[in-house]
Amino acid sequence: MKQRRSELHVIPATGMSTQQISSAFDDVSENDVRWRDGKAFSLAYNAGPDVLQVAQDAYDRFGGTNALNTAAFPSLRQMQSEVLDMVGVWLGSPTTAAGYFTSGGTESILMAVKAARDQFLTEDAVTHPNIVLPTSAHAAFDKAAAYFGVELRRVAVQSDWRADAEAMAQHIDSNTVLIVGSSPQYPQGVIDDIPALANIALHHGVNFHVDACMGGVSLAYLSRLNQQVPPWNMAVHGVTSISVDLHKFGYTSKGASVIMYANKRLRSFQGFFTDQWLGGVYASSGMLGTKSGGPIAAAWAVMHYLGDDGYLRLTRSARSATVKLSQHITYHPHLSLLAQPDALLLSFIANDPQRLNIYAVADEMWKRGWYIDRQEPPQSLHCTINAVHESVIDAMIVDLDECIAIVLDTGKTGDVGAYGTLS
Ligand SMILES: Cc1ncc(COP(=O)(O)O)c(C=O)c1O
Incomplete structure (x- = not known):
């Protein structure tokens, strides 16, 4: 399952056990972004294991x-x-x-x-x-x-x-x-x-x-x-x-x-x-x-599980992570925000795109498990910040700076990719 399939996949002659299915899921999802751990800044949201359980x-x-x-x-x-x-x-x-x-x-x-x-x-x-x-x-x-x-x-x-x-x-x-x-x-x-x-x-x-x-x-x-x-x-x-x-x-x-x-x-x-x-x-x-x-x-x-106070708490957490990241970018020597975030979304560009390819930064971040959205015009990265990010935003910022240093050193380039796929 880890390799790209070269042969047609067929239904098993006899059914698999639930345990086999569960381990097949572990296999097939090995390269998925770890959104439950706050690694996804796009596509997925998480208010904690208890909320996920209630929904499930x-x-x-x-x-x-x-x-x-x-x-x-x-x-x-x-x-x-x-x-x-x-x-x-x-x-x-x-x-x-x-x-x-x-x-x-x-x-x-x-x-x-x-x-x-x-x-x-x-x-x-x-x-x-x-x-x-x-x-x-x-x-x-x-x-x-x-x-x-x-x-x-x-x-x-x-x-x-x-x-x-x-x-x-x-x-x-x-x-x-x-x-x-x-x-x-x-x-x-x-x-x-x-x-x-x-x-x-x-x-x-x-x-x-x-x-x-x-x-x-x-x-x-x-x-x-x-x-x-x-x-x-x-x-x-x-x-x-x-x-x-x-x-x-x-x-x-x-x-x-x-x-x-x-x-x-x-x-x-x-x-x-x-x-x-x-x-x-x-x-x-x-x-x-x-x-x-x-x-x-x-x-x-x-x-019903979260209630009004639950949503207030989660919004406070997400906003606190948003403000932390946006302030870091505001004072960053190599990055600029496209706009101060009105809610929980932000995007940023490289101050000198010739020296710092912003998509290569996203590539380096992905090597460390962080999934960040890419967009254009202008060439920029985009973060959707939710409650799960409050506990990981400091670590994300450290990795972001290290990844920027790598791209500045190596001159790596990357490309914009796509928000969605046809596959
Ligand atoms: C502002 C806005 N509108 C609509 C959508 C589409 O939502 P969905 O992907 O759930 O179809 C999105 C998705 O990110 C969005 O950001």
């Missing part, structure tokens, strides 16, 4: 259930609705708001675009829908545009990496169905000017989605930790939908996000329904058909 137990118990039809599983309907209620408070949702539990940030974004498109195709004179968004908004919007036949109008961000609201306004026309802002955007970790974008949306009569996949939980708690958090959520008049990922800073199992709409009417454009099938009437809320109850139960369990 809930997942085990409900993993075989199916939220495609909650008539058969009223437990899932109840848990989804309770999760939405709790999340609604974080998001500043009005009493009219209505949402759905989805499989992740991408599905939430896909659904926000589809709902806006279908609402305007139905209720307005729109014929060729487009959405207007900053270059910083997540790639899932490109995916949505490709899947749903919507034109994407990307507008350059300002020099502080925030959306340029005025420039975006210039790109809105009678076919615009949606504009987008992020709380915070991923690449540089800054919060867009949500009130300015909301005003533009109201003025032009278009929908406005706030991507709070990264910030929906953390900003709700950072604002209670004496941090200045600008208006970022549905409390801002003019925001028509917002997404938040529970499998990120909600610290629950993967496959958990929420898309919240300002009202039920808009939400109704998300769902799918047909009665043209020999199997009878078919309806589903999102992209999936069969939808495991595992992530729903895990989200419900983790949110």
Whole structure:
């Protein structure tokens, strides 16, 4: 299993024991980033072994259930609705708001675009829908545009990496169905000017989605930790939908996000329904058909296990690690932050990219087990910092400096890689 497979793998003639399976898992995951130990600064989140256990137990118990039809599983309907209620408070949702539990940030974004498109195709004179968004908004919007036949109008961000609201306004026309802002955007970790974008949306009569996949939980708690958090959520008049990922800073199992709409009417454009099938009437809320109850139960369990004070504590830990790393970079002779982090994401560049190849630094860090995200433009590294990092951030900083010294000495180079893969 450790080598690249050259032969077709076949099902064993007789079943393996659970012990054999467990040791095969040890083998196959040998080179995976050790995210439980805080080595991943991208892709994985950890609030400690007890929280992982709570999520895992809930997942085990409900993993075989199916939220495609909650008539058969009223437990899932109840848990989804309770999760939405709790999340609604974080998001500043009005009493009219209505949402759905989805499989992740991408599905939430896909659904926000589809709902806006279908609402305007139905209720307005729109014929060729487009959405207007900053270059910083997540790639899932490109995916949505490709899947749903919507034109994407990307507008350059300002020099502080925030959306340029005025420039975006210039790109809105009678076919615009949606504009987008992020709380915070991923690449540089800054919060867009949500009130300015909301005003533009109201003025032009278009929908406005706030991507709070990264910030929906953390900003709700950072604002209670004496941090200045600008208006970022549905409390801002003019925001028509917002997404938040529970499998990120909600610290629950993967496959958990929420898309919240300002009202039920808009939400109704998300769902799918047909009665043209020999199997009878078919309806589903999102992209999936069969939808495991595992992530729903895990989200419900983790949110109840942690409670408000648990999330406050975890956000404090993650923020303390973020501040430590950002201060180290701010005063570093060879590095610069692209922006002071508004939440728990930061990115940095080499001051002299000719002398210090930043991707080679990431390569050296990976040799020591640290997984750091790479991006461009500009050539930079990106860290998503969560609660598990508080106990390892000092060690990470020591390794970062040693890796920088190695790259300066050797002149090594590296490349940008990719955020996701097609394999
Ligand atoms: C701001 C933002 N939006 C959306 C997403 C997409 O989320 P997912 O990978 O869960 O589909 C991400 C992922 O990192 C993100 O950072």
